[in-house]
Amino acid sequence: MLRGYGVPALPRIAKGFSPGRSNSSGVSSSVGWRRQAMAGVSKSVNGAGAVPPPVHPTYNLREVIQLALSEDAGDRGDVSCLATIPAEMTAEARFLAKENGVIAGIALADMVFQELDPSLKTDWAVEDGSTVEKGQVFGKVCGNARSILTAERVVLNFMQRMSGIATATKKMADAAKPARILETRKTAPGLRLIDKWAVLIGGGENHRMGLYDMVMVKDNHIAVAGGIENAIFAVTKYLEEKGLDIGVEVETRTLDEVRRVLAILDKGKVTRIMLDNMVSTQANGDIDVGLLREAVEIVGGRVQTEVCIMPRKIFLTLILLQDQTGFWKRYFKHSRKDWEHWCDLHFEWRFDTLGLSIGHLLQS
Structure with a gap:
């Protein structure tokens, strides 16, 4: 987990990161992070293969993610989680579509989780560009409860915006x-x-x-x-x-x-x-x-x-x-x-506590 977002410090980069399916913990270089981040991006709606982000000579996607996390956490972190959620608690959160549309932002969501806490694990039932229906559970993230809740709004904001744009684009x-x-x-x-x-x-x-x-x-x-x-x-x-x-x-x-x-x-x-x-x-x-x-x-x-x-x-x-x-x-x-609501596709975040670590149970 990362210092600066209200959680203890761990390495900033995860080794073997593969957005679009799952990620795991470890350490690699900044260049490696960017390469790994693009390695697992999923297929588009037209079946043309992987869809990496567009190329830009000065745009740093990781810095945008860091800014989004830091503007939400501020200089104190998620005080609600820090006050109410035990540090060792683990949880599972599921992504639920609240309307029909095209999913976009799965790869970016993995990057956000990866940046905040490399130990978080995601499992997606769909890929970027897939069509989902209202009520469909299309993914989940498991790991430290504080980390999941700290990343929640940033992930949903990115995914809702991207999915709204992708849905409108597909219609056009x-x-x-x-x-x-x-x-x-x-x-x-x-x-x-x-x-x-x-x-x-x-x-x-x-x-x-x-x-x-x-x-x-x-x-x-x-x-x-x-x-x-x-x-x-x-x-x-x-x-x-x-x-x-x-x-x-x-x-x-x-x-x-x-x-x-x-x-x-x-x-x-x-x-x-x-x-x-x-x-x-x-x-x-x-x-x-x-x-x-x-x-x-x-x-x-x-x-x-x-x-x-x-x-x-x-x-x-x-x-x-x-x-x-x-x-x-x-x-x-x-x-x-x-087109009135083109830039938002609504998701619901369902959060379930899986349990406490052995260390926390002993302390209690």
């Missing part, structure tokens, strides 16, 4: 096929990698991680550069000078802008065109995709096309594969009502 991704669903940078500060990880688990795909890994030429850049052509030429020159091989996405708002971008594809680097605000809602609630359809036809598959929309509180992006605009009406009609 299933409705959008064969188009693909992407997210944006409109994520909770400090939780971007976790939010984007949940999108992957739900069957979506990641857009750019930040400002560094893709060029997005938007209206502000175009205005300052003096036109869409000038902006594209400036980006092309910059990438060549810096030796960067990254994608370039250009925002267009009219059919004229689409044509202007296409006219200079042989002179400037453009890998994707965003078709912005080309979908409108009619008075009767139907979705008008006429302008969008025409734009996709003009592009004709020469570059990827992307559409950004905002149904209620969800920001998402679609890559349209050739002419797949028929998706839009199906998507809006069948799923707008689902």
Whole structure:
């Protein structure tokens, strides 16, 4: 168990840690912790294999976990547990789904337990990306009662948020096929990698991680550069000078802008065109995709096309594969009502005392 979270100190790193199934105690290096943490991540809903978190050059997932634990425990630890739970007591807590949805965050939950107390053992009946039903017990954690209760809210907060995102993503991704669903940078500060990880688990795909890994030429850049052509030429020159091989996405708002971008594809680097605000809602609630359809036809598959929309509180992006605009009406009609509570899937934490250690029984 770890000093700083209101429990005695033990080694911070567990050897042989394998999130998604179980963990065990021991010691390893920080690099080893990260490798082990990724070794057991489970399969996604589309069966594409293990889904590790997205790659980011500066994001430290372990530090995020440590911050979450320390902000909850403060400088005194869990005073409720310290006052009422004997130090040697062991317990078992079971995860119970309170509604239907897609589970995400099992691997991250194991990392939290691992960080707090390497002696805690988890056993999961499902994997990240699995569908669960209301009332289903899908996992349990056993070990020191104080440690389990100290980790409880952090684990549930991560899992509920990730599962809500994964559930909403799966609905969108299933409705959008064969188009693909992407997210944006409109994520909770400090939780971007976790939010984007949940999108992957739900069957979506990641857009750019930040400002560094893709060029997005938007209206502000175009205005300052003096036109869409000038902006594209400036980006092309910059990438060549810096030796960067990254994608370039250009925002267009009219059919004229689409044509202007296409006219200079042989002179400037453009890998994707965003078709912005080309979908409108009619008075009767139907979705008008006429302008969008025409734009996709003009592009004709020469570059990827992307559409950004905002149904209620969800920001998402679609890559349209050739002419797949028929998706839009199906998507809006069948799923707008689902997005209000997109970032939370409710779980219940059932806590059972298994007994006291022999040492504690002798003392009593």
